[in-house]
Amino acid sequence: MGLGKTIQSIAFLQEVYNVGVRGPFLVIAPLSTITNWEREFNTWTEMNTIVYHGSLASRQMIQQYEMYCKDSRGRLIPGAYKFDALITTFEMILSDCPELREIEWRCVIIDEAHRLKNRNCKLLDSLKHMDLEHKVLLTGTPLQNTVEELFSLLHFLEPSQFPSEAEFLKDFGDLKTEEQVQKLQAILKPMMLRRLKEDVEKNLAPKQETIIEVELTNIQKKYYRAILEKNFSFLSKGVGHTNMPNLLNTMMELRKCCNHPYLINGAEEKILAEFRESCHHHLPHDFHLQAMVRSAGKLVLIDKLLPKLKAGGHKVLIFSQMVRCLDILEDYLIQKRYLYERIDGRVRGNLRQAAIDRFSKPDSDRFVFLLCTRAGGLGINLTAADTCIIFDSDWNPQNDLQAQARCHRIGQSKAVKVYRLITRNSYEREMFDKASLKLGLDKAVLQSM
Known part of the structure; x- marks a missing residue:
């Protein structure tokens, strides 16, 4: 928390963009942080970034003028978009926007991803109906109450690697032995980049x-x-x-x-x-x-x-x-x-x-x-x-x-x-x-x- 996840994620998208993967990229974040995400995109990248949020009328305006490329007759060109990255809120995903579901997203970044900790939450259900090629979850607190919440995040990232909650909980549900903890850490290590404040900022007062x-x-x-x-x-x-x-x-x-x-x-x-x-x-x-x-x-x-x-x-x-x-x-x-x-x-x-x-x-x-x-x-x-x-x-x-x-x-x-x-x-x-x-x-x- 406060270690620069936002800027690291934007730098990652810029690098992917430079290599030739030109998006579209999707960022889903809490309402309070939307303006900051837009500000950081404009500060650190040359990508065309739009914020997709607000009333139905304002979203229709964005769709008409900022989202889609049109040919000389005014018809939409399939798969061609004016923007490189689109920033939206959890509420927009929950309100089931069909226009976002139709896009083939090359990468999605979900900020404060512990929102997905509940296996049966509507947000996870909405995301499953979207075409997301690559997923990045950002959170300072991946493990909050139980190991089940961790499974929910892992299953979303790699459903083929973590297909069964029952199997996962049989192995790690109670976490009573050191061996279980080490086995779980071995699974998490390749999927998780974790940094602490003391690793990144040596001068930060405790x-x-x-x-x-x-x-x-x-x-x-x-x-x-x-x-x-x-x-x-x-x-x-x-x-x-x-x-x-x-x-x-x-x-x-x-x-x-x-x-x-x-x-x-x-x-x-x-x-x-x-x-x-x-x-x-x-x-x-x-x-x-x-x-x-x-x-x-x-x-x-x-x-x-x-x-x-x-x-x-x-x-x-x-x-x-x-x-x-x-x-x-x-x-x-x-x-x-x-x-x-x-x-x-x-x-x-x-x-x-x-x-x-x-x-x-x-x-x-x-x-x-x-x-x-x-x-x-x-x-x-x-x-x-x-x-x-x-x-x-x-x-x-x-x-x-x-x-x-x-x-x-x-x-x-x-x-x-x-x-x-x-x-x-x-x-x-x-x-x-x-x-x-x-x-x-x-x-x-x-x-x-």
């Missing part, structure tokens, strides 16, 4: 991760207990009730409570009413801000941490899983008058790159970048920041590593500090401990290659 255990506030304890007791009363009545709460929902409610009680439906109004009463109607001018901060242990910590980071000249990335949690943080930043940018799943592609550029320019006054771990944690470059706060951890620890790599990558000249906020003695702590075990699989199979 990142330092600090786990900060945060106490629940009294308000949070009250809601945390209520969530558990409400569900316990359901459970203790015995099974058979149609309105039994889903335990996954219970976990989600507990996670919301650990982040901020405002995320629980109806809590904000009650908390504000209680806070108003406790002030005996002598309301401070920043009443809403104080109520918001005092309600959640994590926000109390953020409120103490950010002024110190600002005074030290640092720039901060804050990652959360929940868009509504980012809304609360955004509200906090506005009231504290901190300048910020934000990327989550609702921010459109062209606006994402504009936000990154505003934050990254040398004289930028932006102090905080709010990011959703899934939308903003992939493929983007934010080396202007040197502090990363993981507001709430992911079940999949590789997603958090991807998030940290937004600022800890080649081009980073400062030491990177990562603060991971975890609520003490809560479901969140247990979840983090379980998720951390998954990193052992990656370490055993890949780190020693």
Whole structure:
């Protein structure tokens, strides 16, 4: 992550092009990185590159003027294209564009290819219907949860070499012995080019991760207990009730409570009413801000941490899983008058790159970048920041590593500090401990290659 996969891939396509394989080439990447891919193609190659994305009308315009070669009568010339490389998003492939399926692609590069880890995902199904001669997968995290996910990537690359998932799992499913690990590494070695930051950039300062255990506030304890007791009363009545709460929902409610009680439906109004009463109607001018901060242990910590980071000249990335949690943080930043940018799943592609550029320019006054771990944690470059706060951890620890790599990558000249906020003695702590075990699989199979 942050080792120049994009530029290496573009250089590879340019070399193939120079040898006489003139494309067409296809690049499939997350929406946040599309503009960067186009920028790098224009910087490093002479190839004619188009971005195929947007509304139906804009795609039809691209098809009419930028994609196909026509003869003097205006008829399409089969197999002749105006472009050398086409960049598109996963969403375009999922939306089943017949015009992309008709093209015989000489090479496809799939960025953040761990999107293909699920054997039954619709994306893999869509790609199988495309004519792809040569496939290159780019990912910083090929092994995330289980060996089955690795099989999914290998089967896509070489279906003839890896035909049966059952056979593969029989050999490597449990990975209990060193012999199994070595055998798997021998299979992967010819197919995988793996580099670590320390191999490529000797001067990159190490990142330092600090786990900060945060106490629940009294308000949070009250809601945390209520969530558990409400569900316990359901459970203790015995099974058979149609309105039994889903335990996954219970976990989600507990996670919301650990982040901020405002995320629980109806809590904000009650908390504000209680806070108003406790002030005996002598309301401070920043009443809403104080109520918001005092309600959640994590926000109390953020409120103490950010002024110190600002005074030290640092720039901060804050990652959360929940868009509504980012809304609360955004509200906090506005009231504290901190300048910020934000990327989550609702921010459109062209606006994402504009936000990154505003934050990254040398004289930028932006102090905080709010990011959703899934939308903003992939493929983007934010080396202007040197502090990363993981507001709430992911079940999949590789997603958090991807998030940290937004600022800890080649081009980073400062030491990177990562603060991971975890609520003490809560479901969140247990979840983090379980998720951390998954990193052992990656370490055993890949780190020693």
